[in-house]
Amino acid sequence: MVFALIAACLPIEWPHPLIGPEREAALVLSGGAVAAAFGLALALRGWVIRTVRRDPLRRYEAARAYNRWRRVLFFVNLAVAAACVLAFGWGWRVQSELLIFWDGEARLLPFAELAVPLPYFVLLVGGWLVYYDAERALHRVLHLGERPFWSRSAYLLYNLRQFALMVMLPVLLWVAQQALGRYLPDITRTLVYKLGSLAVVPGLILLMPLLMKPLLGLRPMPPGPVRDRFVALARRLEFRCADFLLWPTHGAIANAFITGLLPRVRYVVFTDRILDDLPPDELDAVFGHEVGHARHGHIWLYAGFLALSLSVLAALVLFVEQVIETGTSEEVGRLREALKGFKTWAALPPVVLVTAYLFVVFGALSRWCERQADLFGCRAMSCADPTCTGHDEKTVYATGGRCLCPTGIRTFARALDRVRDLNGLDADEGGRHRLGRAARAVWGWLRAWQHGPMSRRIAYLSDLATRPHDERRFQRRLFALKWVLMLSLLAALVVLGQAVGWRALLEVL
Ligand SMILES: [Zn+2]
Ligand SMILES: [Zn+2]
Structure with a gap:
């Protein structure tokens, strides 16, 4: 949009x-x-x-x-x-x-x-x-x-x-x-303006929580047992934030999110519906998921990824422009002639490119990180016994989310399942016509672009509960993926920057 x-x-x-x-x-x-x-x-x-x-x-x-x-x-x-x-x-x-x-x-x-x-x-x-x-x-x-x-x-x-x-x-x-x-x-x-406008995006990401509060009408969560439990859980998970906020939606959505890079301007936000309709242990699991985003540095990762990606894409667009403008080969000359009539449309392809790139690459990265946050949500509700069969009032939960147990995984999967029901997600799967089913599948992916469809997340966790060791493999793969992605972007930026000239690149950023 x-x-x-x-x-x-x-x-x-x-x-x-x-x-x-x-x-x-x-x-x-x-x-x-x-x-x-x-x-x-x-x-x-x-x-x-x-x-x-x-x-x-x-x-x-x-x-x-x-x-x-x-x-x-x-x-x-x-x-x-x-x-x-x-x-x-x-x-x-x-x-x-x-x-x-x-x-x-x-x-x-x-x-x-x-x-x-x-x-x-x-x-x-x-x-x-x-x-x-x-x-x-x-x-x-x-x-x-x-x-x-x-x-x-x-x-x-x-x-x-x-x-x-x-x-x-x-x-x-x-x-x-x-x-x-x-x-x-x-x-x-002027250079000052250039640098200033470059700083707007990170500045906005940093101040987003402060802007979000009045814009969405978020309020501090009132004192009471729910808030007390969050405070205690935050301490056990070694997590700090400025406040817990309530998003009044008149029961329209059951959701939670975290915003902010630094603890001082970081909020965890819950909608009224999720606070009302989730049992305490599942609410803790959801809170664990949000803490997972902060503990694994996802917000920093996204900010770094976006800054690097947009610079690389700008350099790429500039490189293509320079080739078309100054290329001497016959093909480039023909292309230049063919493009003459479309001069006014030149601003459009970069926007389409950025959209497609963010949809595909950021979407994939985000889905991996959501799974990692899901796993932290499981850890938040786990005891130290990797073969446990259930929890009761005497259960001692692991500090800092350091352990993973089957009951913790099941608690989190149950929370996801309930959130899915409350929001009516995936409710109309199936259908009579093949075309209708295909359209709904596409829509499901579009809507779940950042998180992946709920049913997949739950299926993954149900599998994991029977063999918790698979989690290590996932963490190793994600670690490698993050580094490969960031280093490739950095390498691409250096190569393209050298090719187009750093000064020219700064001009278009
Ligand atoms: Zn999340
Ligand atoms: Zn356990």
């Missing part, structure tokens, strides 16, 4: 509409497409509300169909927004009208790029407003009186906050940099 929006905000000359008169056509075609997609959302809402009102017994069927169609409509919205920009002339109209005279020439207004993906924003916020009623109707029949559904404004704010933090923050930084480049090009050419 972030990269799709960044691509929309690139300085590409978006094409004119397919038909004329152009200004009117851009508005009518784009408006019509957005209205049609909005109509589909309204139809889905109407169907859900009518179905559960007429026959509450069909509530599970209605919930499944709702989830499936919302997924489909998510992609429909993306396709509509892409069509508006690429075929209906919306991007062109924005770029030809939101202009101002500056220094004797017409320039795009600061932040006007954000109007290019406007059709998507309209559909997104419109969707929140429309789906609220469907979700409230489903909530009423699925959780009879258990938990009141939230108000429309609270629901809107909850969705808006997540979108602002995860999607808009990086997009805004990108657009701000483009605005500076347009209006104050002299400043953006």
